Amino acid sequence: MDTTMAAPLVVKTLKNAYEAYPEIKGCIIHSDRGSQYTSELYRKAVIEYKIMQSMNSAGGRCHDNARCESM
Numbered sequence: 001m002d003t004t005m006a007a008p009l010v011v012k013t014l015k016n017a018y019e020a021y022p023e024i025k026g027c028i029i030h031s032d033r034g035s036q037y038t039s040e041l042y043r044k045a046v047i048e049y050k051i052m053q054s055m056n057s058a059g060g061r062c063h064d065n066a067r068c069e070s071m
Helices: 007-020 040-048
Strands: 028-031 052-055
Parallel strands (some): 028 052
């Protein structure tokens, strides 16, 4: 947890998930188009952990993410 949702926080989350579940390779992670998820830092982490990134491609259609975000 942190006071802001910046790229280093979501990268740390990926690292924690990978360390806890190394079989996460090949999984698809869904996110919105927030700057933390489109940052170079985050994209490098996704590649490093061999995770596929999926996000709302329509831009601004919050309902595309509603089911994932309600979990």
